Amino acid sequence: xxxxxxxxxxxxxxxxxxxxxxxxxxxxxxxxxxxxxxxxxxxxxxxxxxxxxxxxxxxxxxxxxxxxxxxxxxxxxxxxxxxxxxxxxxxxxxxxxxxxxxxxxxxxxxxxxxxxxxxxxxxxxxxxxxxxxxxxxxxxxxxxxxxxxxxxxxxxxxxxxxxxxxxxxxxxxxxxxxxxxxxxxxxxxxxxxxxxxxxxxxxxxxxxxxxxxxxxxxxxxxxxxxxxxxxxxxxxxxxxxxxxxxxxxxxxxxxxxxxxxxxxxxxxxxxxxxxxxxxxxxxxxxxxxxxxxxxxxxxxxxxxxxxxxxxxxxxxxxxxxxxxxxxxxxxxxxxxxxxxxxxxxxxxxxxxxxxxxxxxxxxxxxxxxxxxxxxxxxxxxxxxxxxxxxxxxxxxxxxxxxxxxxxxxxxxxxxxxxxxxxxxxxxxxxxxxxxxxxxxxxxxxxxxxxxxxxxxxxxxxxxxxxxxxxxxxxxxxxxxxxxxxxxxxxxxxxxxxxxxxxxxxxxxxxxxxxxxxxxxxxxxxxxxxxxxxxxxxxxxxxxxxxxxxxxxxxxxxxxxxxxxxxxxxxxxxxxxxxxxxxxxxxxxxxxxxxxxxxxxxxxxxxxxxxxxxxxxxxxxxxxxxxxxxxxxxxxxxxxxxxxxxxxxxxxxxxxxxxxxxxxxxxxxxxxxxxxxxxxxxxxxxxxxxxxxxxxxxxxxxxxxxxxxxxxxxxxxxxxxxxxxxxxxxxxxxxxxxxxxxxxxxxxxxxxxxxxxxxxxxxxxxxxxx
Numbered sequence: 207x208x209x210x211x212x213x214x215x216x217x218x219x220x221x222x223x224x225x226x227x228x229x230x231x232x233x234x235x236x237x238x239x240x241x242x243x244x245x246x247x248x249x250x251x252x253x254x255x256x257x258x259x260x261x262x263x264x265x266x267x268x269x270x271x272x273x274x275x276x277x278x279x280x281x282x283x284x285x286x287x288x289x290x291x292x293x294x295x296x297x298x299x300x301x302x303x304x305x306x307x308x309x310x311x312x313x314x315x316x317x318x319x320x321x322x323x324x325x326x327x328x329x330x331x332x333x334x335x336x337x338x339x340x341x342x343x344x345x346x347x348x349x350x351x352x353x354x355x356x357x358x359x360x361x362x363x364x365x366x367x368x369x370x371x372x373x374x375x376x377x378x379x380x381x382x383x384x385x386x387x388x389x390x391x392x393x394x395x396x397x398x399x400x401x402x403x404x405x406x407x408x409x410x411x412x413x414x415x416x417x418x419x420x421x422x423x424x425x426x427x428x429x430x431x432x433x434x435x436x437x438x439x440x441x442x443x444x445x446x447x448x449x450x451x452x453x454x455x456x457x458x459x460x461x462x463x464x465x466x467x468x469x470x471x472x473x474x475x476x477x478x479x480x481x482x483x484x485x486x487x488x489x490x491x492x493x494x495x496x497x498x499x500x501x502x503x504x505x506x507x508x509x510x511x512x513x514x515x516x517x518x519x520x521x522x523x524x525x526x527x528x529x530x531x532x533x534x535x536x537x538x539x540x541x542x543x544x545x546x547x548x549x550x551x552x553x554x555x556x557x558x559x560x561x562x563x564x565x566x567x568x569x570x571x572x573x574x575x576x577x578x579x580x581x582x583x584x585x586x587x588x589x590x591x592x593x594x595x596x597x598x599x600x601x602x603x604x605x606x607x608x609x610x611x612x613x614x615x616x617x618x619x620x621x622x623x624x625x626x627x628x629x630x631x632x633x634x635x636x637x638x639x640x641x642x643x644x645x646x647x648x649x650x651x652x653x654x655x656x657x658x659x660x661x662x663x664x665x666x667x668x669x670x671x672x673x674x675x676x677x678x679x680x681x682x683x684x685x686x687x688x689x690x691x692x693x694x695x696x697x698x699x700x701x702x703x704x705x706x707x708x709x710x711x712x713x714x715x716x717x718x719x720x721x722x723x724x725x726x727x728x729x730x731x732x733x734x735x736x737x738x739x740x741x742x743x744x745x746x747x748x749x750x751x752x753x754x755x756x757x758x759x760x761x762x763x764x765x766x767x768x769x770x771x772x773x774x775x776x777x778x779x780x781x782x783x784x785x786x787x788x789x790x791x792x793x794x795x796x797x798x799x800x801x802x803x804x805x806x807x808x809x810x811x812x813x814x815x816x817x818x819x820x821x822x823x824x825x826x827x828x829x830x831x832x833x834x835x836x837x838x839x840x841x842x843x844x845x846x847x848x849x850x851x852x853x854x855x856x857x858x859x860x861x862x863x864x865x866x867x868x869x870x871x872x873x874x875x876x877x878x879x880x881x882x883x884x885x886x887x888x889x890x891x892x893x894x895x896x897x898x899x900x901x902x903x904x905x906x907x908x909x910x911x912x913x914x915x916x917x918x919x920x921x922x923x924x925x926x927x928x929x930x931x932x933x934x935x936x937x938x939x940x941x942x943x944x945x946x947x948x949x950x951x952x953x954x955x956x957x958x959x960x961x962x963x964x965x966x967x968x969x970x971x972x973x974x975x
Contacts, residue, residue: 210238210261210312217285218259223328235318241265241305247288248303254292256315257323260284263309269301269344279344281306291337293319294916300344317457317513320770337913372457373397373450374766375442375509376759379461379501381493382406384434387759388442388449391457396760398449400441402434414441421447431497435504458513459505460766462553462758463498464603465491466518468544471937472975473521473769476502476514484516490544491602493640515766522552524975525593525938527871530690533601547605549597551579555587557761558700558754565739566696566750574691574879576684579756580710581701582610582653586680588687591876596690598683604639607679608672610653613643614679648672655703655710677713684714688721692870693879694749697723700756705735711742715751722748772974785915786968787905787925789951790820791958794861795844796831796885797854802894806831806887813847820950821906823848833857834884837866855883855898858956862900872899873940901954904940906947915971919943925951925969930962935972 211229214221221229238261241247247258247265265282279301282288288303293316314323323329371392378385384402389395400414400422410428414421422441428434442450450456461476467487474480481502488495498516506514523531531547532540539545555577563570571592578586584607588596598606608614616639624630630638646653649672651661661669688694698704699711708730715725724747733740735755743751803811807829815825827845833855840861854877862868867881882895905923907915917923921941927934939951951969958964 213261213285214259214312218287220259220287220323220329220332223326228322232314232318232322233312235322236315237313238310239313240308240310243305243307245305246302247305247311248292248299250299250302254289254299256313257287257289257293257319258303258311258313260286260288261310261312264306265309265311266304266306267301267340268304280340287333287336290333291340291913294333294337294913316770320513320773324773334914334916338910341909341913372455374763375456375459375505375512376762376766377459377461377501377505378759378762379431379497379504381497384431384438384501385759386438387763389760389763398442398447399759400438402428402437404428405431405434412437412441414447416447416449421449431500432504435501435508439508453509454511456509456512458515458766458770459509460515460517460762461498461502461505462519462762463502463516464494464519464550465548466516466520467548468524470516470518471521471524472772473515473517473765475769475773476506476516480516490548513770515769517553517762517765517769519550519552520548522556523547523549523587523594523597526595526597530596545601547597547600549585549587549594550599550603551583551585551587551597552594553758553761553765554579554700554756555585555589555594555597557758558698558756559589559592561739561754562696562698562752565741565752565754568695572876572878573695574693575696575698576687576694577698577700578680578684578704578714579701580607580680580699580704580707583612584609584680584701584703586683586687588690590691590870591872596687607683608644608648608676611641611644611646613639613647645672645676648675655707659707659709673710674713677710677716680710680714681716681718684718684723685721691879692881694722697749697751699751699753705753705755708733711751711753723751724749725751783970783972786970787949787951788820789927789953789958789963789965789967789969791955791963791965792856792901792952793844793955794833794840794855794857795826795846796833796856797846797850799851799853800849802853802885802892803849805892806885806890808889813845813849815847819846820948822946822948829887831885831887833865834886835865835867838864840865852877853885853892853894853897855885855894856901856954857898858954859900860956867898869898869900871902873902873904874899901952902940903936903938903951903953903957904942905949905951907941907943907949908947909943909945911947911949912941912943917941917971917974922975924972924975926972927961927963927967927969929967932960932962934961936961936969937975 211233214229260282262284265288266278267280267282267288268278292299374389374391376387376389382405384405386400387396388398390397398414398416402412404410405428408427409425411425413423441447463484465487467490469483484495485499502514526547533545535545558577559575560570562575563573574591575589576586577589583603585597585599586607587594604612606614621635624635644653645655645658649658649661649669651658651666651669658669658672662673684697703710712725712727712730715723724744725742726744730742733742733753735753738755740753741750742753743749803813814828816828817826819825825847827847829845830842831845833840833843854874857865857869867883869881872880877897877899880896881898882893883898884891884893912918919941923939923941924935924937925939927936936953936957
């Protein structure tokens with residue numbers, strides 16, 4: 207390998223800043239591979255898992271048009287790189303890479319790339335410039351109508367590929383239990399699942415299964431979590447199991463962390479700083495987070511070479527608007543203690559919503575979903591076009607529907623009453639709410655729904671009451687979330703009770719027929735979630751009702767892989783953190799269809815351009831309209847051109863009250879289940895039954911800009927604004943990539959007023975959310 211190292215140092219610009227020892231370490235993790243003439247090295251739209259350095263031979267980078275003709279984009283010679291764009295951006299390959307003659311390359315897999323290359327600022331800057339040049343050339347060649355595909359700067363994969371053969375471990379460390387799952391990084395399959403229960407007690411147990419094989423099954427006292435991790439490690443590394451041969455074979459460990467607070471809104475690579483931040487949240491979840499942190503520290507000891515990632519239950523719900531997550535307490539308490547609704551079960555809600563979209567063959571971000579995770583802990587979630595907008599659990603997992611032993615929603619005045627009349631302190635009250643209430647407290651029988659239904663069947667009145675109370679609360683939340691989203695496409699039942707109890711599903715949906723939720727009782731009774739997703743909705747039900755088996759471990763594994771990709775992108779963004787994005791403030795405006803232009807301004811009327819806008823082909827018109835809502839009106843609202851297929855009205859939040867309508871925050875063009883309004887001009891008027899939105903703040907980028915900033919189409923980013931009197935960071939900024947776009951961030955007048963900025967200010971991308 208010494209000749210290879212010398213070649214890299216002398217002939218490959220990427221490695222100019224590397225010391226000899228660093229190259230030695232990198233090459234020791236890589237493989238030399240020879241490709242025959244005409245052999246595909248990387249295929250179009252393949253998910254990238256390695257970067258290659260051509261050592262000998264020649265390689266062609268080419269795109270195929272709709273007629274099957276090949277267009278050469280580049281001819282690579284020894285010292286050139288390929289596959290770097292896919293690893294840097296996480297996007298699918300935009301061209302074929304084919305050996306022209308027998309060629310040899312050094313293959314740098316994803317893990318080595320992250321460890322050895324992405325940690326070098328000079329290398330990242332070089333790759334960013336290279337990708338920008340190559341994207342420009344690719345766009346130039348493929349911009350004609352002969353190409354049937356478009357540049358794909360976005361997308362995500364549910365596969366668990368880490369670019370190297372190995373294993374991915376998922377750990378869920380609780381107060382008295384340790385659950386773990388092992389996944390193969392190549393096949394994306396779950397190869398084993400283990401559970402260690404009753405830690406700290408005399409009746410400890412440990413089971414481990416791989417497919418149909420039981421590898422471990424024994425009962426013995428388990429002193430503490432350290433002993434539990436010793437058992438986990440020994441079981442996985444046992445020669446007879448064949449699961450893991452060395453600790454180094456575990457490439458990544460995903461940790462379930464219950465509470466991420468407001469600080470952690472995405473899966474996060476664990477370093478010393480992030481671990482300190484997680485520990486600071488212990489006060490928000492004292493029953494859960496300390497054990498999660500302990501699990502992280504013990505797993506780091508057992509698998510020191512693995513990359514460790516925290517996946518937070520709360521992060522899925524960070525998209526909730528303030529009016530949904532704030533409590534009716536003095537705002538100062540939120541500012542001081544961050545008392546608000548956080549929501550939990552995020553991994554489960556996210557997983558089943560994705561699986562439902564796949565099952566229905568519908569875009570995930572086009573659906574309005576109510577997800578019902580029902581088990582010993584239960585929560586419901588309203589998912590509006592891919593975003594959690596409300597959820598039943600709150601500041602803690604105690605709020606919401608009555609659960610196995612948790613009370614659910616309760617009047618806080620009861621606490622003061624119990625203090626005064628029972629002499630209870632806060633410790634005892636918390637114990638009652640979390641361990642003695644819910645199904646157990648009402649029924650007096652059990653916290654297990656199966657026991658309660660058996661007792662109810664034998665005439666136990668309190669058991670029947672517990673069953674009805676549980677189903678009533680679910681039904682109430684479903685109806686509330688339909689109203690919150692102003693529509694509903696899918697109701698999902700998941701979790702132990704949601705998947706296993708046809709009676710709960712039936713009772714929870716009773717009386718919702720007027721809302722379009724109609725269960726086919728025959729299908730419902732026959733539903734077996736162990737066989738996969740089951741549709742239990744009646745043939746004439748407008749809303750689809752699904753039983754979807756959850757797999758939180760698979761979702762945590764998926765999010766772990768995503769965190770590693772985001773960690774690469776964060777390095778790129780850090781290099782561009784000083785690169786400004788121009789901000790433009792958009793006042794209320796209207797996009798009209800050709801039909802509505804005629805109705806408002808006369809047959810054959812053409813919109814009159816008065817000002818060109820920053821986006822090519824867009825312009826402000828001389829024409830204006832008046833918006834008339836149930837309560838009031840807004841005059842002189844500018845029409846923007848050119849015409850669109852559907853009329854769309856964009857207003858600011860402050861104008862909602864003035865007009866008396868309350869549209870959702872949506873991406874432009876996403877008009878399903880939005881309210882309507884009346885538009886009037888001097889020549890005429892129209893009533894539209896839908897089409898009013900508050901526009902989701904967004905950034906327009908060309909493909910070259912996207913590569914330069916390290917982001918992809920439809921990424922959500924946070925953007926910091928330092929101008930004006932109030933420095934602040936905007937979250938949930940949608941990136942929109944297109945070949946005709948010019949770089950600009952669009953916010954509305956309310957958002958600009960909050961930051962005290964105007965058009966011409968600059969924003970700076972901080973991270974991908």
